[in-house]
Amino acid sequence: MWGEELWTEDNKMERGSLLWTWTLAVLLLIFTLNFLRFRFRFVHLCFRNQKPAHSNPVTNGVADSISSPLSQHRISGIISDLDLKNLIDDLDEKFHEDIIWENVIDKSNNRFSYKAKCCKQKDGPLKYLSVTTFENCSIEVLMKYYMDNDYRKLWDKTVVEHEQLQVDQASGTEIGRTVKKFPFLTPREYVLAWRVWQGKDGSFYCFSKESEHPLAPRQRRYIRVKLFRSGWRIRKVPSRNACEIKMVHQEDAGLNVEMAKLAFAKGIWSYVCKMSDALHEYSTTNHLQLNSAVSAITSIRKVPPEFEILDGLTSTVHPEDLARAISSSGTLESNAKRLSRMPSNKLIRNGLIVVGGVLCLSRGHSSLGAKVAMACILNKLTKRGSSSNKAGKVH
Numbered sequence: 001m002w003g004e005e006l007w008t009e010d011n012k013m014e015r016g017s018l019l020w021t022w023t024l025a026v027l028l029l030i031f032t033l034n035f036l037r038f039r040f041r042f043v044h045l046c047f048r049n050q051k052p053a054h055s056n057p058v059t060n061g062v063a064d065s066i067s068s069p070l071s072q073h074r075i076s077g078i079i080s081d082l083d084l085k086n087l088i089d090d091l092d093e094k095f096h097e098d099i100i101w102e103n104v105i106d107k108s109n110n111r112f113s114y115k116a117k118c119c120k121q122k123d124g125p126l127k128y129l130s131v132t133t134f135e136n137c138s139i140e141v142l143m144k145y146y147m148d149n150d151y152r153k154l155w156d157k158t159v160v161e162h163e164q165l166q167v168d169q170a171s172g173t174e175i176g177r178t179v180k181k182f183p184f185l186t187p188r189e190y191v192l193a194w195r196v197w198q199g200k201d202g203s204f205y206c207f208s209k210e211s212e213h214p215l216a217p218r219q220r221r222y223i224r225v226k227l228f229r230s231g232w233r234i235r236k237v238p239s240r241n242a243c244e245i246k247m248v249h250q251e252d253a254g255l256n257v258e259m260a261k262l263a264f265a266k267g268i269w270s271y272v273c274k275m276s277d278a279l280h281e282y283s284t285t286n287h288l289q290l291n292s293a294v295s296a297i298t299s300i301r302k303v304p305p306e307f308e309i310l311d312g313l314t315s316t317v318h319p320e321d322l323a324r325a326i327s328s329s330g331t332l333e334s335n336a337k338r339l340s341r342m343p344s345n346k347l348i349r350n351g352l353i354v355v356g357g358v359l360c361l362s363r364g365h366s367s368l369g370a371k372v373a374m375a376c377i378l379n380k381l382t383k384r385g386s387s388s389n390k391a392g393k394v395h
Contacts (some may be wrong), residue, residue: 075166075171075173076170076171078173078193078211079171079173079193079207079209081304081307083195083207083209084205084303084304084307087205087207087231087233087248088205088307090231090248091231091232091248095119100119101117101118101119102117103115103116104118104128104261104264104265105269107269110135111134111276111280112133112134112135112276113132113133114130114133114268114269114272115130115131116129116130116131116268120257121250124250124252125227125251125252126250126257126260127249127250128249128250129246129247129248129249130246130247131244131245131247132245132246132272134242134245134276134279135241135242136241136242137242138236138243139202139234139235139236139243141282141283142234142245142279143204143234143297144297145278145279145282145283146206146232146245147196147295147296147297148282151282154278155274155277155281156278158180158182159178160179160180160187161179162176162178162179164176164295165177165191165213165216166213167296169298171195171299172296172299174194174295174296175191175192175193175211175213176191176192177190177191177192177213177215177216178192179222186223187221188222188224188254189219189222189224190210190228191210191211191216191224192210192211192228193208193210193211194207194209195207195296196296196297196299196301197300197302198302199302200303200308202235202236203234203236204233204235205231205232205233205303206231206232207231208230208231209228209230210229223253223254225252225254226252227250227251227252228250229251230247230248230249230250230251231247231248233246
């Protein structure tokens, strides 16, 4: 009996030891799994928040982004030719009659001149329209200077960061991220898309708007600019060795409207002076040869012919009709040519009178007075037609 009891006690102790061993093993396994799970989440979070390197935007993440068909399709539709059409209308000042413009500044020196005006929008921030004329400057140099964001970081002290995110060479669309720092304010972050066009007269157009991109997630330390619409036209000044850049600009950077207006009026002249000095240095150094990376200016598109053919007439075209015309492969151009060949209402009216007179005379009416009156009418119309033709040739 005593041996059995001793064996039973030993068996109980062995079973208790095994139970504790299994308990410790299970706890250790649970702790290891939780540790690995936490470590995996930590590494994943660090990798997601890690800033991508863009020393060479074409060979790094940008190239992978370009090769994605979904990404390429999404980028190609951000800016359309209709955006260009609206930009041309704004630059030609085809605004609604109820918009009231207020002059902000009009200054000049022997190297450039600058003038700007603004208007209040019903559902948006202030809209600015400015014209800067640079003396002794070509439109090609000015265009490359404006599009060189790396050089901008050297002279524009508000720009603290800039990186190219993606370029879609098929549509000529480029996307970039810029961070600007203003005194006493939280830095503003701009994620923008833009395209460049060239007209038949050699002028250049550029339109930019706000966008989103997976390589630029939102960060708490910046305020993301939620609305940005800006565009310009660079063209030569007739009969002068100068060129002008006319810009329409609108952005919502989270500032009070009156505060933003006051800051613009007080600081814009100093900013344009720095811009002029930087342009002069840019045109006299080798910066033009340094900027050779793939960008929007390496994929410049031509201004659609219908925009230039209907210049001065497009204000009567409804935007929906124009959008349908743009998507119908050049039907506006053929319609414009056909309309130009159509006779005017006055010509049709006079033609009907002439035909009626000829029929009347050929019928052999006995009234001599009627024949004489009709002959006088035909003679008068003939003289008017010849005089209008001469006037048309003179003009």
